[in-house]
Amino acid sequence: MRFYSQHHQFYAGVDLHARSIFICIIDEKGETRFHRNFPADTAHLNSALEPFMPDVLVGVECIFSWYWVADFCEDHHLPFALGHALYMKAIHGGKTKNDKIDSHKISLMLRSGMFPSAYVYPRHMRAARDLLRRRQYFVHQQSELLAHIQITNMQYNLPDFEKNISYSANRTCLSDRFPDPDVQKSVEADVHLLDAYHRTLIDIEAQIKRRAGLSVTTRSLVSSCAPSPASVPSSLL
Numbered sequence: 001m002r003f004y005s006q007h008h009q010f011y012a013g014v015d016l017h018a019r020s021i022f023i024c025i026i027d028e029k030g031e032t033r034f035h036r037n038f039p040a041d042t043a044h045l046n047s048a049l050e051p052f053m054p055d056v057l058v059g060v061e062c063i064f065s066w067y068w069v070a071d072f073c074e075d076h077h078l079p080f081a082l083g084h085a086l087y088m089k090a091i092h093g094g095k096t097k098n099d100k101i102d103s104h105k106i107s108l109m110l111r112s113g114m115f116p117s118a119y120v121y122p123r124h125m126r127a128a129r130d131l132l133r134r135r136q137y138f139v140h141q142q143s144e145l146l147a148h149i150q151i152t153n154m155q156y157n158l159p160d161f162e163k164n165i166s167y168s169a170n171r172t173c174l175s176d177r178f179p180d181p182d183v184q185k186s187v188e189a190d191v192h193l194l195d196a197y198h199r200t201l202i203d204i205e206a207q208i209k210r211r212a213g214l215s216v217t218t219r220s221l222v223s224s225c226a227p228s229p230a231s232v233p234s235s236l237l
Helices: 042-052 067-075 085-092 099-112 123-155 181-225
Strands: 010-016 020-027 032-039 056-061 080-083
Touching (some): 010 042, 042 056, 056 067, 067 080, 067 123, 080 085
Parallel strands (some): 056 080
Antiparallel strands (some): 010 020
16 A cells, blocks of 8 residues: 655545535644535636645545546646545444545545555546556456357257357357247347447457557567567557
């Protein structure tokens, strides 16, 4: 577990939600200077932080909507700390919880050096990472569909498939081996979704390769000059 331990003049604990934000700003002595709830947008965030700029540390728990806060801090040259959600819960968990209390606890954790840090992924690479994560989800869905077909085949004690059905070319007329029309329809639905996922994954992977083109070229250039390929670090995700 890594903690953010740098000293600042002000500490802004942000309890962030999709459409609202609760900010508590304390000074280096621990006294509350600002504590309010308002809509989650850059205009309100700027109005809250502006009186305390430039030495105000902004800390937020790592939930799905943290990107825009990190980008705001980067654009305004403000220090930003992203909190590890699981470790934060372990440190400041309590019976009484609400947005006002949470924002105050976050600011106190920042000031005390007990704020567990998560990695702030670079802005220019986040979209590619999210696309890879989406690809992973689709691959898992594919696997579940293939498993369902295999299980259905075993339920009716039919012979094993002669070919690997993970390949789309081997799924032609797959449902014909099942005598019951309802089972056929179930397998046909699986096959239809598998084909759709297959096309989607091909498209996503092509986008990833285009996105990675510059990095791959850079690695190739570095490799040609480096004393050993093993010394070249991976630069993509």
